[in-house]
Amino acid sequence: MKVIQTNQAPAAIGPYSQGITVNNLFYSSGQIPLTAEGVMVDGDVKEQTHQVFKNLQAVLKEAGASLNTVVKATVFIKDMNEFGAINEVYGEYFSTHKPARSCVEVARLPKDALVEIEVVALVK
Helix, strand or coil: CEEECCCCCCCCCCCCCCEEEECCEEEECCECCECCCCCECCCCHHHHHHHHHHHHHHHHHHHCCCHHHEEEEEEEECCHHHHHHHHHHHHHHCCCCCCEEEEEECCCCHHHCCEEEEEEEECC
16 A cells, blocks of 8 residues: 655645555545645636646646546535536546546535545556
8 A cells, every 4th residue: 555645736634645556546535626735726616626637637647547547536516506517627637538437416525615526546
């Protein structure tokens, strides 16, 4: 088991890591729209979702994986009415490669984010 840590994504805001690799799988912690410096992205759900993907790409790269090796994504959203907007951005990152996915509406996310995404990916 290996802990994944990169300065290209926000540091964990609690007692957890950005991700863990076990054998040939990478498990990310949920990424919210914080910049690498820990500042919440102001803006609509699309802007926040783009930042989440920037963070995911950084931790995946550090783990030796990429969006192309993601096998499962879990999307947590504050408002199911924003599903279409989030899905539009999601489709920009997963256009030809379409991993399995779950999407759930939650009452609240850390730092009052509008979206959080976690992934499981194969490590090259």
